[in-house]
Amino acid sequence: MHVDEKTVRRIARLARIKVTDEEARGLEKELSGILDWVEQLNEVDVDGVEPMTSTVAMTLRERDDRVTDGEKAADVTLNAPMSEDDFYVVPKVVE
Amino acid sequence: MTDLTKLTLAEARDGLKAKKFSATELTKAFVTAIDKGNGALNAYVLPTPDHALAQAKDSDARLAKGEARPLEGLPLGHKDLFCTKGIRTTACSKILDDFKPPYESTVGQNLWDAGAVMLGKLNNDEFAMGSSNETSAFGPVINPWRRTRDGKPDNAKLVPGGSSGGSSAAVAADLCLAATATDTGGSIRQPAALTGTVGIKPTYGRCSRWGIVAFASSLDQAGPIAKTTRDAAIMLRHMASFDQKDSTSVDTPVPDYEAALTQGVKGLRIGVPKEYRVDGMSKEAEESWQKGIAWLKAAGATIHDISLPHTKYALPAYYIVAPAECSSNLARYDGVRYGLRVAGKDLIDTYENTRAAGFGKEVKRRVLIGTYVLSAGYYDAYYLKAQKVRTLIKRDFDLAWDKVDCILTPTTPNPAFGFGEKSGDPLAMYLEDIFTVTVNMAGLPGISVPAGLSSEGTPMGLQLIGKPFDEATLFRAAQAIEDAAGRVTVKDHWWA
Numbered sequence: 001m002h003v004d005e006k007t008v009r010r011i012a013r014l015a016r017i018k019v020t021d022e023e024a025r026g027l028e029k030e031l032s033g034i035l036d037w038v039e040q041l042n043e044v045d046v047d048g049v050e051p052m053t054s055t056v057a058m059t060l061r062e063r064d065d066r067v068t069d070g071e072k073a074a075d076v077t078l079n080a081p082m083s084e085d086d087f088y089v090v091p092k093v094v095e
Numbered sequence: 096m097t098d099l100t101k102l103t104l105a106e107a108r109d110g111l112k113a114k115k116f117s118a119t120e121l122t123k124a125f126v127t128a129i130d131k132g133n134g135a136l137n138a139y140v141l142p143t144p145d146h147a148l149a150q151a152k153d154s155d156a157r158l159a160k161g162e163a164r165p166l167e168g169l170p171l172g173h174k175d176l177f178c179t180k181g182i183r184t185t186a187c188s189k190i191l192d193d194f195k196p197p198y199e200s201t202v203g204q205n206l207w208d209a210g211a212v213m214l215g216k217l218n219n220d221e222f223a224m225g226s227s228n229e230t231s232a233f234g235p236v237i238n239p240w241r242r243t244r245d246g247k248p249d250n251a252k253l254v255p256g257g258s259s260g261g262s263s264a265a266v267a268a269d270l271c272l273a274a275t276a277t278d279t280g281g282s283i284r285q286p287a288a289l290t291g292t293v294g295i296k297p298t299y300g301r302c303s304r305w306g307i308v309a310f311a312s313s314l315d316q317a318g319p320i321a322k323t324t325r326d327a328a329i330m331l332r333h334m335a336s337f338d339q340k341d342s343t344s345v346d347t348p349v350p351d352y353e354a355a356l357t358q359g360v361k362g363l364r365i366g367v368p369k370e371y372r373v374d375g376m377s378k379e380a381e382e383s384w385q386k387g388i389a390w391l392k393a394a395g396a397t398i399h400d401i402s403l404p405h406t407k408y409a410l411p412a413y414y415i416v417a418p419a420e421c422s423s424n425l426a427r428y429d430g431v432r433y434g435l436r437v438a439g440k441d442l443i444d445t446y447e448n449t450r451a452a453g454f455g456k457e458v459k460r461r462v463l464i465g466t467y468v469l470s471a472g473y474y475d476a477y478y479l480k481a482q483k484v485r486t487l488i489k490r491d492f493d494l495a496w497d498k499v500d501c502i503l504t505p506t507t508p509n510p511a512f513g514f515g516e517k518s519g520d521p522l523a524m525y526l527e528d529i530f531t532v533t534v535n536m537a538g539l540p541g542i543s544v545p546a547g548l549s550s551e552g553t554p555m556g557l558q559l560i561g562k563p564f565d566e567a568t569l570f571r572a573a574q575a576i577e578d579a580a581g582r583v584t585v586k587d588h589w590w591a
Binding site: 003007008011012014015016017018019027030031033034035037038040041043044046049050051052053054055056058060061063072075077078079080081082088090091092093 | 192193194195197298299300313339342343345405407408411412414415422429430431432433434435436438439440441442443444445446447448450451454459460462463464466467470477479480481482483484485486487489521522537538539563
């Protein structure tokens with residue numbers, strides 16, 4: 001599978017990673033190489049095979065629907081690069 | 096007094112109980128060794144001597160009162176992928192910056208509750224993505240082992256394996272008694288093999304993932320790297336637990352693995368899979384594999400040829416599943432809630448600048464691969480297909496368990512390699528995990544144990560793969576190999 005530079009830029013945009021022109025060219029080659037290599041999976045017949053969802057057969061545990069944690073806004077925002085009165089501060093989103 | 100740093104975890108435990116030395120003396124010996132040696136090895140990204148000495152003081156008080164806990168006063172290294180309350184945790188990425196978690200990982204808490212002492216945070220590949228520790232934002236770790244060429248010492252620096260390269264190097268260089276590590280595709284076993292140490296990745300669900308920086312959630316497991324099989328058995332017992340805070344944690348009792356070591360391997364059925372004889376495998380790996388077969392046979396085990404036909408598809412399937420999960424997990428690094436922020440002209444620009452500056456090359460590569468295989472129109476062809484292949488890989492093992500109790504393979508195709516030898520070619524680096532990655536894909540336990548030295552004088556490792564939750568059998572078989580092969584230790588402490 002060949003990934004062209006335009007596709008690299010589209011994926012990078014989806015992943016919210018800014019790439020330079022030079023990076024985009026390098027990634028075009030690297031990503032194509034990796035995707036070519038995984039193509040060998042096409043040799044495997046997976047007709048009627050269920051996709052794996054868990055390696056260990058188990059059902060997801062349930063717990064009582066009640067509040068067990070919280071009231072620690074200071075802890076939550078402790079590591080924020082910018083915060084004010086227990087809110088995260090970001091550039092203006094709405095005009 | 097003998098050099099306390101050279102003791103095994105079990106010897107140090109027994110020495111403390113017999114009051115041959117104090118926890119403070121033991122901890123000071125490691126603090127001094129780290130002071131002297133870490134500059135050259137770069138195993139620790141954050142030594143925490145004050146924290147360690149405070150814990151040791153508390154341990155001495157308990158030892159004096161006869162209230163010692165199972166790991167009382169034993170100094171350990173802690174991989175920087177584990178969150179430590181109030182102590183910087185970075186996953187060796189710039190994007191976490193000066194992150195100080197307000198909570199402790201469950202595995203870490205279990206160890207401290209058992210009385211262990213934390214010497215500091217250990218280096219690893221960025222977000223555990225790598226097989227040589229070369230992708231760390233703090234720079235690479237140096238393997239304490241060096242090659243000999245034609246019988247003469249060769250001072251070229253070797254990689255300690257990865258991603259738990261700080262853990263493997265610190266244990267091999269006596270900069271801790273044992274270390275925590277994590278394994279998503281081989282990150283405990285491969286570095287253990289390259290440094291002459293013992294590393295076990297337990298069954299998926301055995302150790303809680305809570306408080307471990309996530310890479311690929313369906314594959315990530317914590318486990319120890321230690322000097323001996325016995326030490327690894329002691330460590331795993333106190334790392335593992337059922338945990339409500341991890342929905343994939345399995346509620347099953349954790350056995351006394353150390354007690355299992357005396358059971359031997361008489362009558363144990365060992366499988367040897369023909370598909371692990373791959374192109375590009377060194378003659379040495381083949382030789383140590385044959386030696387391993389002979390050792391287990393001599394100890395009373397029986398050897399059986401088995402087939403795991405989907406083995407060769409495990410690595411390509413892994414490089415769909417792991418990047419897909421990593422691209423989802425790493426979406427949280429947005430420059431808003433914690434870590435680095437690089438301001439942009441608007442919010443999206445801020446996200447893009449932050450992630451461009453904060454993530455290293457390999458991490459970006461994997462996030463982009465993951466984003467691609469999960470993007471509209473490709474999900475079925477890649478991710479769903481890979482998860483179906485994964486079912487077939489697990490089925491191969493399920494069928495093998497009818498005939499054998501555990502499986503013996505080499506851990507890596509080659510002994511330790513030099514810096515830059517593989518870092519320029521992502522696919523060459525990915526092949527390092529060819530023998531280990533199947534185990535993560537099937538959720539099984541796997542252990543790497545030293546099997547002597549290569550012709551270059553560097554360690555070789557053998558891997559044993561076990562049934563789900565049957566780590567005890569792996570420890571028994573690993574002990575038989577260790578008894579036959581003998582421990583390998585670095586003779587020349589050139590870093591000290």
